[in-house]
Amino acid sequence: MALEDVCSFKERPVQHKWFSFSSLGDAAIPFPKSDYYNLRLETSENNCGVPLHFFIPPLPHSSSFINRPLSSFCPPKNSMTVQRPFRLAHGTTTLGFIFQGGVIAAADTRASAGGLVACPAVHKITPIHSHLVVTSSGSGADCMLWERILIREIRLYQLRHGHRLSIRATAKLLSSMLHPFKGTEMCVALTLCGWDNGPKLIYVCSDGARLQGDVFSVGSGSPYAYGVLDRELRWSLSKGEAISLAREAVFRATHRDAYSGNNVDLFHITAQGWIHIALHHIMLAVKMCDLSLLCHYYVQ
Amino acid sequence: MEYLIGIQGPDFVLVAADNVAASSIIQMKHDYDKMFKLSEKILLLCVGEAGDTVQFAEYIQKNVQLYKMRNGYELSPAAAANFTRKNLADYLRSRTPYHVNLLLAGYDDTDGPGLYYMDYLSSLAKAPFAAHGYGAYLTLSILDRYYRPDLSRDEAVDLLKKCAEELNKRFILNLPSFTVRLIDKEGIHDLEKLTLGAK
Numbered sequence: 001m002a003l004e005d006v007c008s009f010k011e012r013p014v015q016h017k018w019f020s021f022s023s024l025g026d027a028a029i030p031f032p033k034s035d036y037y038n039l040r041l042e043t044s045e046n047n048c049g050v051p052l053h054f055f056i057p058p059l060p061h062s063s064s065f066i067n068r069p070l071s072s073f074c075p076p077k078n079s080m081t082v083q084r085p086f087r088l089a090h091g092t093t094t095l096g097f098i099f100q101g102g103v104i105a106a107a108d109t110r111a112s113a114g115g116l117v118a119c120p121a122v123h124k125i126t127p128i129h130s131h132l133v134v135t136s137s138g139s140g141a142d143c144m145l146w147e148r149i150l151i152r153e154i155r156l157y158q159l160r161h162g163h164r165l166s167i168r169a170t171a172k173l174l175s176s177m178l179h180p181f182k183g184t185e186m187c188v189a190l191t192l193c194g195w196d197n198g199p200k201l202i203y204v205c206s207d208g209a210r211l212q213g214d215v216f217s218v219g220s221g222s223p224y225a226y227g228v229l230d231r232e233l234r235w236s237l238s239k240g241e242a243i244s245l246a247r248e249a250v251f252r253a254t255h256r257d258a259y260s261g262n263n264v265d266l267f268h269i270t271a272q273g274w275i276h277i278a279l280h281h282i283m284l285a286v287k288m289c290d291l292s293l294l295c296h297y298y299v300q
Numbered sequence: 301m302e303y304l305i306g307i308q309g310p311d312f313v314l315v316a317a318d319n320v321a322a323s324s325i326i327q328m329k330h331d332y333d334k335m336f337k338l339s340e341k342i343l344l345l346c347v348g349e350a351g352d353t354v355q356f357a358e359y360i361q362k363n364v365q366l367y368k369m370r371n372g373y374e375l376s377p378a379a380a381a382n383f384t385r386k387n388l389a390d391y392l393r394s395r396t397p398y399h400v401n402l403l404l405a406g407y408d409d410t411d412g413p414g415l416y417y418m419d420y421l422s423s424l425a426k427a428p429f430a431a432h433g434y435g436a437y438l439t440l441s442i443l444d445r446y447y448r449p450d451l452s453r454d455e456a457v458d459l460l461k462k463c464a465e466e467l468n469k470r471f472i473l474n475l476p477s478f479t480v481r482l483i484d485k486e487g488i489h490d491l492e493k494l495t496l497g498a499k
Contacts (some may be wrong), residue, residue, distance in 0.1 A: 175351070179351060179355065182351055182396075183396075203328065205323070205350065205351075207349075207350040207351055208349070208350045208351005208352060208354070208355060209321070209323065209328075209350040209351060210351075210354065211321055211328055211329050211332065213328065213329050216328060217326075222326060223325070223326060226326065
């Protein structure tokens with residue numbers, strides 16, 4: 001992606017496989033109609049001001065969209081919409097907090113699709129550059145895309161200007177990029193955990209929220225994680241205690257929340273950069289009804 | 301959920317906003333500042349939908365500063381309020397309306413203090429006192445009862461405290477602290493944060 005931009009590579013418009021051209025009766029449709037072999041390319045208004053080269057699938061006409069229809073295009077009147085076979089669920093527990101030794105980012109590794117565990121080993125924490133990781137929550141596909149876009153934009157900025165964009169500016173950039181999609185079904189809630197002249201923790205959401213703070217937990221399991229974090233979080237924690245607290249908070253959330261589970265991913269960010277702490281498998285030994293028993297198995 | 305209040309005195313305006321940044325049932329931040337400084341003597345207090353508030357308020361903020369850069373003098377509070385209302389009205393019937401409720405407070409060197417109430421339908425009213433949010437239902441009557449146009453600064457702060465105590469007592473949501481600022485001919489002053497213990 002980055003190389004494409006730097007070389008000004010002209011991208012061919014994406015084929016719309018999800019609706020057939022014969023059903024498009026309307027003349028004023030801002031989608032490019034290109035034939036498969038690009039022989040006589042009809043370029044109609046491309047992108048319509050949407051800043052990035054990808055297309056939003058046509059939206060169903062429902063009352064919830066009347067309040068905030070998309071600013072960039074009107075969906076065709078008789079388009080075939082993609083019906084999802086399952087309800088889009090945003091199950092996850094991610095958290096991040098700042099302490100004397102830097103920033104800890106932790107997340108579970110379960111990707112759920114409705115009641116199904118779609119994948120038990122997903123990485124919800126993604127490094128953006130050496131001193132920034134982002135924890136993601138919401139729709140998995142949206143998060144993966146936006147993480148990749150963010151990596152690209154940060155790298156381009158660094159190449160063009162010779163210095164790295166600050167974390168606050170990164171958050172603002174991300175927030176501005178997400179703004180055109182406000183009101184659509186896109187759901188992305190990211191926590192940027194990084195270090196630039198000090199530890200930084202910023203929460204950015206596709207609703208438009210952008211908050212800087214000392215502790216954030218996001219996802220369906222976040223209330224449970226807050227319950228543990230708020231009691232024991234202090235600035236003066238040692239590194240081992242902080243890691244242990246993060247792991248415990250995610251564990252407690254996965255215990256109560258059906259949509260979080262499997263393993264805990266942990267990252268520790270300091271002035272020297274991020275370190276990935278090995279995945280810890282959560283296993284709870286339940287003796288009778290004594291839920292306070294907790295066994296940790298370290299899996300290398 | 302969110303609460304804004306403004307009280308105009310003979311030569312000052314006192315404004316306060318709660319400090320909670322919430323996301324559904326969770327308080328994400330306890331020390332969030334909802335006031336935006338438009339110029340040396342104008343404050344914009346903004347609540348509403350998550351991204352819209354910051355986006356709209358910063359847009360107004362930068363445009364007011366741009367006016368100063370271009371023309372060499374600052375917009376008056378009345379002009380800034382009308383500019384804000386016009387923008388809100390223009391966006392209202394567009395594809396991206398901003399769902400924000402605002403209080404604009406300022407001090408004009410010729411006209412004196414002014415408090416302007418604006419809501420998401422872009423109505424504008426200059427008022428001696430105003431409040432936004434569910435808390436307004438509980439506190440407007442207190443303001444009606446005890447407000448006088450010749451309030452001193454201490455009396456205005458006491459009136460504010462009465463309102464905060466009422467919220468603490470009767471409002472189901474927990475609003476533990478409020479940022480308080482005062483605008484007079486000297487500019488914007490930060491007053492002590494108003495924090496109330498649990499009752």
